[in-house]
Amino acid sequence: MSDHFIAPVAAAPVAEPVGAHEPPYYAVVFTSVRTEGDNGYDETAERMGELVKEIPGFLGEDAARTPGGLGITIAYFRDEAAIDEWRHHVEHQAAKKYGRAHWYERYTLHIAKVEHSHGFERARG
């Protein structure tokens, strides 16, 4: 078999923080420490990431996790009505209940109204 046909390796997705939107908008900050093991977390997290995009007023999501340490997810919404819609989503409610039973040692949730924001991007040479 010719090595000309080696499939190209997909480039890793470039991390891109959610940009500054025009205030006011809302940030839902979720900081957590996970239990050991996956326990179905990755699959559900991916599903939730898709579902939340369907909420009108959803502006984007940032996520980071230090290996063995803290995880932070921040979802941005245009207004409180959008947050409420996501909070009451049946599948999301089930995931939260399952998460408290299986995935999280501890977490804190902060719901905050963004009053100022700005972004920076390095100039390309």
Place this chain on the structure above:
Amino acid sequence: MSDHFIAPVAAAPVAEPVGAHEPPYYAVVFTSVRTEGDNGYDETAERMGELVKEIPGFLGEDAARTPGGLGITIAYFRDEAAIDEWRHHVEHQAAKKYGRAHWYERYTLHIAKVEHSHGFERARG
């Protein structure tokens, strides 16, 4: 030399998200993608982490970074006066200027007033 004198390895610090405070308080959310290499980042980050603790009204800080991906730091403050004091701190201003020149490909800063928060901790068996 006796192996009885091998120094104990320090236990890794247990990650602990900042807890829910009584609203209102403020969250300063900083999401970033770093340039390649350290370029003095770790040393300055540690110094800033010490300095911010001296700001009256500083409530705590959460940080996470996905290797090769997004970093998120959230500093919590009691009020806007505390944020202003930290923003105008001379050493912090110098670090921000250096960071834009050397450490960051891009970042977004969101300053948000926390209106609701709550925490969860797994019951110990």
